[in-house]
């Protein structure tokens with residue numbers, strides 16, 4: 305008999321060779337109908353794989369990422385089976401599950417192409433095969449036999465993959481007439497795959513190398529229920545409408561130019577103003593929290609980054625050093641602001657009484673990203689971090705963490721990101737060797753982060769072994785209006801750079817000590833944050849931030865003069881206002897400006913001019929009736945005030 309420990313710590317005994325599915329059935333038939341994969345002693349496995357030793361067992365239902373992984377991976381095999389049935393002789397690269405769904409890279413052979421027009425037919429074949437309830441069976445196979453199988457089949461891609469694998473660790477999975485090289489895990493059979501959608505076709509170089517052959521990548525997604533697929537497709541539709549690249553263009557916020565270069569965003573006037581308002585907002589908050597502004601150049605000597613270790617990380621695989629006419633002189637575009645800030649710290653000696661020091665800079669950094677990786681403002685080659693580095697004593701860590709958390713919460717509040725989670729990344733408890741810094745300091749820092757998040761009542765997940773080698777960290781993930789998750793703010797403890805830069809302070813004991821460094825960026829980067837904000841709000845920014853708060857629409861040219869009077873009046877109240885003087889019908893003017901997501905439209909005609917009023921339309925709500933000019937100005941300023949009052953009165957600690 306073997307002992308199976310469930311997540312609630314209850315222990316059950318079974319015959320050796322029992323499967324996770326047997327155990328699920330034993331617990332409840334309903335559970336057995338819902339489980340899709342299992343984690344056995346830390347390893348994700350097929351439900352049907354025998355368990356031969358005492359084990360800790362977690363059964364995964366759809367909501368667990370492990371279950372989705374097995375489900376989508378099984379769907380990728382199903383896609384391959386359908387393709388092989390429809391395109392005999394087709395060859396297969398890799399077919400993994402991804403964050404949303406799965407793909408398979410295939411080589412359909414000389415003269416054969418698969419286009420999006422072919423997807424419905426492939427989808428239909430997949431559905432037909434899924435209904436046959438084909439079992440996924442696992443088989444361990446020797447490297448020789450695995451190679452023989454694919455030599456006979458004539459699939460050079462799989463042969464290449466097998467050549468890199470270690471003998472004794474190779475498995476095949478088969479369902480129906482299809483066999484694949486795979487580590488698993490998979491569903492017991494194809495029947496839970498009830499709703500399938502193949503989404504797109506793209507080109508992908510074999511093994512991501514542009515010197516290799518281009519394969520055809522087919523993306524798809526699948527669900528256990530049709531309703532789930534429908535909801536997902538609806539969300540995709542909505543996401544398309546909210547694509548920040550599309551809205552950024554419509555609202556004239558930013559652009560890219562091939563001449564300037566890929567991945568180098570150009571902020572247009574409206575976007576630059578919006579970004580400036582965000583920066584002002586954060587600067588104001590940071591000022592209250594004792595940050596001091598610093599400014600550093602966009603380049604630094606290569607030696608600076610050799611010292612910091614960034615040259616090793618970014619030097620070869622990123623922008624190459626810049627040479628000057630002087631011999632041997634080499635500069636690097638800065639990939640990080642931290643080394644510069646370390647040198648600012650070294651500008652003069654510090655005593656324990658000076659700490660913490662908080663240096664803040666909106667610092668632009670440059671990192672090379674492959675052109676295929678670039679995406680709007682979310683993946684770029686030059687971006688501006690809302691960076692700051694806090695140099696403090698170990699005993700100040702917790703307080704500093706709490707203060708940074710406060711700043712991040714303020715931002716989330718002011719910008720309506722109500723739904724977020726946080727992750728604490730700690731050391732691997734079984735392996736302290738790979739981390740720099742003393743055990744004592746690590747324990748202090750880890751405790752400080754945990755206590756700070758507890759005090760702030762944050763909903764946190766702790767991940768062991770996810771810390772960087774130089775320190776633990778806290779990440780903020782926000783869910784946008786469509787439920788998509790984005791990583792934004794980060795707070796990272798660092799024991800490494802103070803060591804590398806030999807940073808010191810004189811303690812109360814008159815001895816030299818190392819300060820601890822905290823890197824933090826509440827927005828992450830201005831580019832990424834604005835992109836997420838656009839997709840979250842669909843371009844309908846909060847009033848305090850939006851480029852144009854009010855547009856005045858004269859019913860005809862006759863009222864242009866009155867419109868100008870209204871404009872001047874509102875400008876005196878610092879309300880960002882424009883006049884739409886185009887000679888168009890009022891209905892069209894309303895539609896056009898609503899499309900531009902202008903929060904308030906003021907319609908002015910004869911009655912309004914006579915009574916010194918405006919007819920107010922609010923975005924998304926329609927007609928709000930007539931208001932006197934001063935009444936409207938106060939109304940707008942009051943709404944802005946409500947939104948930013950958190951900024952002017954940050955939570956006191």
Ligand SMILES: [Zn+2]
Nearest residue numbers: 377486487488
């Ligand atoms: Zn597989």
Ligand SMILES: [Zn+2]
Nearest residue numbers: 640641642823
């Ligand atoms: Zn940093």
